[in-house]
Amino acid sequence: MKLRVFLKFFSCQWLIVLILGGSFISAAEIRVLNWQGYGTDESWALEMFKERTGIEVVHDYFNSEQEMLTKLRTNPGVYDVVLINSAYTGQAAKEGLIEAIDTTGMVNVGDLSPSMRNDPKLVADGKTYGVAWVWGVTSFAIDRGDFKNAPNSIEALWDPSHAGRVGWRDDAVEAVQLAAIALGQDINNPSDLKAIRKKLRALKPQIRTFWSSEDEWNQFFSANEFDLATYWSGSASRSKNAFGLPVEFILPKEGAIGWLDGLSIPMNVPNRNEAKAFINFMIDPDFYVKWDTEVGAPTSANAKAVSMLPPDAFNRTTFSDSKKVANVQFMGPMEDGLREKIVELWQETKAYFQN
């Protein structure tokens, strides 16, 4: 009797050890680099993950893609998992900041919708540099209390009736791309930077303040600092669900910026197997469904996970409607020269904003 119990116990443990590659015993800790409040740091999820694998997760945050790249460059061998907007995955791979991921054994990768799993921004020469995680759009969100009718045009951000009541993210690429959308230009290769410069300068009377993180957005919104502000689709649903703010996300008729975020493993990763286990967990429907229904999330790249959402979920209704997302332009890689121009353009514009 005792022996049988012992054997059972022993074999169970052995199995777990085999599956997790020894992580159960070592009780490893992994370090994740992401935006604040963006899924990977939900405390219930980390508890769930720890229960399943015994792995502790700690976080470090960034406020822009540039800052994320700088953190990877100046801290080699520190992070285990990093969230990279797929527009930057190629650059990170080329600079040798991230490694190719061997996805065998990551069971949930098979459920990713093939177009995203094999997106050329994430996969180069047949090697996966980022595992597709979630996608969404950037445009703007309004305070329902300040609008009779929800606007359907991005020009609302330039509307004089909301002068001094607009929130804007302090990010060069996003600022230029939103102006490009308003002007009907290609966001990844804007044809007329002069027109964009003029459009951005026209924001001077409009902008109340810059925001740099989702949390800051919520604070400013609840302090009634703005009527409308640029925002991300997933964050808008979090502000609504988790914080109870009267937020409505707008998909303008001119289009919006689309993005696909992937999870990558940095070069010289300290805990590769644990990192892979975590990425696999992040694309697990168990995690995603709870994240979207209880907190609010962008749309998962995992088709199976999206199909498990309640039928009236925002991420099933809005983003499954191909007509509504037809105008969305997806962010792609950008040439160094163009990016430098954009960064300088935005700095100059900010200098112009000063009273």
Place this chain on the structure above:
Amino acid sequence: MNQRAAILSLITPAYLWLALTILLPLSAMLYYSFLSDVPIGNREVSWTTENYRTFFEKAFYSELMLRSFKLGAEVTSICLLLGFPCALALAKSIRGRTKEALFLLIILPFWSNALVRIFSWTMVLRGNGILEYSINWLLPGTGPLDLMFTYPAILLGLVHSYLPYMILTCYISIDAIDNQLLEAARSLGAGKLTILFRLIVPLALPGIVAGSFLIFIPVIGSFMEPRLLGGRNGTFIGTIIEDQFTAVFNWPLGAALSFIMMGLVLLILFGFSPLVRRLK
């Protein structure tokens, strides 16, 4: 005991330390400011003066530099206007235990974290914050004040942070003025204003100059305060430099901008040096 050996063993550790933490880093930064890119990984790097040229070619950099120096001058002047009378009152019209207690009370907040103090202003100034709330409670219908994210908000936060420096330095030099000297001037028929401007201010000049530099220098390099309180109006040369190091990863440009700023500071110190020398 060989005197030379004694001196060397007393001063060597400290100056080696300063060489490692101040001199060498500044030299490294000077070197970087002439590079075309950060020399890590497989980046191609060459010598260039482009980073300095950028500053002179793009007008907005010098505009922001000027704006930072203007901010420094304004904060310093406001601190002087508020702090000098305060130091005077403390040193000459209050005595004994009250004096010591008041003095401690004034420098106590200076002892709390600078960041924490700026953070408290965001709580006060923000929309629906304490200030708006209490003013609307006292005078209903005043509406929003819109103080947060303005230039005055930055001024307010910085003056609050640095005012104790000015009070401290002015107090020390005013306190050292002999009361008998003031009595003598009074008995010779000097008016209050004459005493103040012909006697107290000149004698307190070392404190005023020291306080001004202790305030001016950190303020022109400030980036945290403008970011937290300034919003759209919070772009200064300090925030641009910080961006180059933490976000944009253009260390060479950041280094060049830093050196230009340091050069200007040294120029100002040099300009004031006849005054400083006279004080000694």
Place this chain on the structure above:
Amino acid sequence: MIFLKWISRIYLICILLFLYVPILVMIALSFNESQLYRIPIEWSTRWYEALASNSKLHSATLNSLTVALLSTCLSTSMGTAVALAFFRHDFRAKRLLQVMIFPPITIPWLIIGTAMLVFFFWVGIGRGLHAMILGHVALSLPYVVIVVSARLKSFDSALEDAAKSLGASYWQTTFWVTVPWLMPGIIAAALFAFAVSLDQFVISYFLAAPGFTTLPVEIYTAIRKGFTPEINAISTLVIFLSMLLLLGVSRFYRFGGRN
């Protein structure tokens, strides 16, 4: 005259109000229930309870104290030595060296911090605890030299001569005569250095490494990247700690000057 006296009292009270109001507001809001800082205040101690289990802030506090303690020991001993050398000896480069001690307070912190970042990164010193101690010691050195020199001004060299004439060596005199006499000044200098280090944000910000931050850096990161009134709670505790420290300093260093 009485009129002037009252004006100056009222003025002092106004200045004190200006200095304290924001801090009191921050303390009050640490007891507020609402995560989004909504007012009127609903009293609650939930943020202090949350603080008790926030390991990130705990380790940041511990790091702050470690850095402050170690850099205080180093800068106090090195700074005292320098002050003694300036007091006892005349030598050729003395003027130059006296000026050289001040760059840490005459160059904007932003520039010193970024320069250290560039240099430490370049030569492989890296960032983290050791880098921060390097930086904090340099910053507090000038303060130590100033405070200890001030105390030395009233030191009577005859005391040292007496010890020497009784056969004490140079170092015996230093450690058994001069240093004990200097002790109040040294303690004041140490407390100064401790406070400078504890308060330092800019240098720490550039030298912090992932996994090693100090409290000010953690607070800044939180303000920029997501925070709850836990930040108010920890700030409140920091303020009380700093104030205790100041009361300690005032015990050894007369801020009020002559009475």
